[in-house]
Amino acid sequence: MPAPPSALPVLDDGPPLPERASRDAVDWLVRLQAPDANDATRQAWAQWLRADPDHARAWRHIESFGAHLRGLDAPLAHGTLTRGGARRNRRGALKLLALGAVAGTGAWLARDGLRWQWQDLHADYRTGTGERRALTLADGTWVDLDTRSAITIRYDDNQRRIELLHGRILVATAPDPVRPGWPARPLFVDTARGRLRPLGTRFVARHLADADLVAVLEGAVEIQPLDAPAAGRVVQAGEQSRYDRLGAEPPARTEQQADAQAGAWAAGMLVARDMRLDDFIAELARYRPGRLACAPEVAALRVSGIYPLADPDKVLDMLERTHPVEIRGVTRYWTTVARREP
Amino acid sequence: MPPPSIEMLYADHHSWLKGWLRRRLGNSFDAADLAHDTFIRLITRDEPPLAREPRALLTTVAQGVLSNFMRRRRIEEAYLATLAALPEQTAPSPESRAILIETLVELDRRLDTLPAPVVKAFLLSQLDGMKQADIAAELKLSLATVQRHIAKAAHCCFFGA
Numbered sequence: 001m002p003a004p005p006s007a008l009p010v011l012d013d014g015p016p017l018p019e020r021a022s023r024d025a026v027d028w029l030v031r032l033q034a035p036d037a038n039d040a041t042r043q044a045w046a047q048w049l050r051a052d053p054d055h056a057r058a059w060r061h062i063e064s065f066g067a068h069l070r071g072l073d074a075p076l077a078h079g080t081l082t083r084g085g086a087r088r089n090r091r092g093a094l095k096l097l098a099l100g101a102v103a104g105t106g107a108w109l110a111r112d113g114l115r116w117q118w119q120d121l122h123a124d125y126r127t128g129t130g131e132r133r134a135l136t137l138a139d140g141t142w143v144d145l146d147t148r149s150a151i152t153i154r155y156d157d158n159q160r161r162i163e164l165l166h167g168r169i170l171v172a173t174a175p176d177p178v179r180p181g182w183p184a185r186p187l188f189v190d191t192a193r194g195r196l197r198p199l200g201t202r203f204v205a206r207h208l209a210d211a212d213l214v215a216v217l218e219g220a221v222e223i224q225p226l227d228a229p230a231a232g233r234v235v236q237a238g239e240q241s242r243y244d245r246l247g248a249e250p251p252a253r254t255e256q257q258a259d260a261q262a263g264a265w266a267a268g269m270l271v272a273r274d275m276r277l278d279d280f281i282a283e284l285a286r287y288r289p290g291r292l293a294c295a296p297e298v299a300a301l302r303v304s305g306i307y308p309l310a311d312p313d314k315v316l317d318m319l320e321r322t323h324p325v326e327i328r329g330v331t332r333y334w335t336t337v338a339r340r341e342p
Numbered sequence: 343m344p345p346p347s348i349e350m351l352y353a354d355h356h357s358w359l360k361g362w363l364r365r366r367l368g369n370s371f372d373a374a375d376l377a378h379d380t381f382i383r384l385i386t387r388d389e390p391p392l393a394r395e396p397r398a399l400l401t402t403v404a405q406g407v408l409s410n411f412m413r414r415r416r417i418e419e420a421y422l423a424t425l426a427a428l429p430e431q432t433a434p435s436p437e438s439r440a441i442l443i444e445t446l447v448e449l450d451r452r453l454d455t456l457p458a459p460v461v462k463a464f465l466l467s468q469l470d471g472m473k474q475a476d477i478a479a480e481l482k483l484s485l486a487t488v489q490r491h492i493a494k495a496a497h498c499c500f501f502g503a
Contacts, residue, residue, distance in 0.1 A: 007441060007444040007445040007448055008445060008448050008449070011501075017501070022497060022500075022501045023497060026493050026496045026497045026500065026501075027493055029493075029496060030474075030489050030492050030493050030496070033467070033473075033474060034474055034485075034489065035473065035474060035475045035485070061500060061501075062496075062500055065499070065500045066468060068445075069468050069469055070468075070469070070471065072442065072445065072469065073442070074469050074470050074471075075424075075428055076421070076424055076425065076428060076442070077442070077445075077446060077449075077465075077469055078465050078466075078469050078470060079420070079423075079424030079427065079428070080417060080420045080421045080424045080446050081417075081420075081446060081449060081450060081453070081461070081465060082420075082461075082462070082465070083420035083423055083424060084416045084417040084419065084420030084421070084446070084450060085450060085453070085454075085458070085461065126368060126369070127369065128367075128368070128369025128370065128371045128372060129369070129371055129372075130371055131369055131370065131371055289371065289372070289375075291418075293436065328436070334436045334437075334439055334440040334443075336436045
């Protein structure tokens with residue numbers, strides 16, 4: 001896209017400023033703010049200001065820029081510039097991804113759709129925003145990756161392991177191909193908070209901000225929480241369960257959940273059943289680059305229906321027609337679903 | 343033979359450019375967006391693209407687009423992390439958020455080449471309004487050093503270099 005107009009003050013339209021003038025102006029700024037500044041300092045400055053029209057131009061620019069800076073939310077701006085500065089790392093774009101992976105370890109924030117890519121550099125397979133990907137592994141097991149997801153594959157002589165690093169996958173397991181003299185290898189899906197042991201199945205595993213989730217489509221899956229493997233559960237077809245490192249919730253019927261879509265995303269659909277609008281928007285946001293938020297005053301509106309994930313903007317249009325909301329976006333990075341004003 | 347038009351560049355090298363970007367970005371959706379932005383940049387430049395090394399030209403322009411994109415992502419990510427650490431009531435409205443992000447991306451670009459202590463002294467002085475003597479105590483530097491830092495960063499920030 002063409003460069004946006006500058007968000008910061010620009011020098012007036014006159015001829016370029018001689019460097020002497022701008023350097024002097026900055027020096028005067030520092031001197032006037034110094035602890036020993038007094039009336040004599042200010043008189044000398046005023047004399048400098050009058051001496052040349054370029055001095056006045058430079059000074060006006062500094063004043064307007066300084067005022068702009070002082071108008072920013074200081075802790076927010078300062079914190080962002082300090083955290084976001086690339087000065088630490090000068091080795092180029094790809095290395096920046098690696099830096100993000102090291103710095104961010106362990107803390108996947110709920111609204112971190114923007115951060116996730118940098119953390120999963122070591123993933124064997126990953127998908128971008130709105131992307132879906134289907135894989136067939138060496139043993140015939142089928143894995144479907146949802147938007148913003150990342151996995152590693154660790155198949156060795158003794159076991160078959162899939163690690164879910166981020167996002168959501170649908171797995172259809174295949175029995176281990178027969179190898180003469182070797183026992184069949186168990187298959188595990190390891191998530192941040194536990195290990196899933198499928199018992200001949202099709203199921204969905206999902207990494208969420210505060211828990212992991214498994215929803216079984218066919219067969220059954222045993223959950224072994226990471227710190228308490230014996231405190232797990234077996235989840236049957238048509239059921240789903242959230243779990244953390246210490247335990248698993250009693251399985252609930254998938255079709256009775258608001259997000260009644262255990263596997264529908266793999267077919268490109270978001271299926272909602274009386275779902276809160278803020279939850280719906282949070283789901284949709286995962287498929288759309290940039291930031292999508294729901295205003296609090298409309299968060300409790302309900303959504304039902306089947307929506308195409310391939311075109312999130314179209315889904316937003318549909319929402320505008322069926323609900324009393326309007327879609328507001330200043331740039332593509334900041335879109336909000338808000339109450340429609342009459 | 344007339345120099346190649348943008349249309350020819352696009353037809354011949356668009357896919358290749360997407361692949362080049364995808365390897366650096368890790369996904370094809372951002373790569374498609376940035377490839378598009380690269381060609382837009384080329385169209386809006388004054389001189390016509392040179393005949394000789396189209397891929398070199400494309401990668402040069404794409405580097406700039408990529409670097410802007412990375413900078414923006416980095417700032418957005420830092421913004422969210424900073425916001426998460428601040429009390430609820432300081433979160434700005436979505437509209438002013440967008441403008442603030444643009445401003446911070448631009449500031450980050452201008453302060454890019456400066457060492458961290460220089461930027462720190464400058465931000466404390468011009469953003470936070472801290473007195474120079476207090477900055478010197480805070481950063482354990484001499485007053486003269488703090489003043490030098492502020493002057494250096496201020497010139498980069500206000501006048502671009």
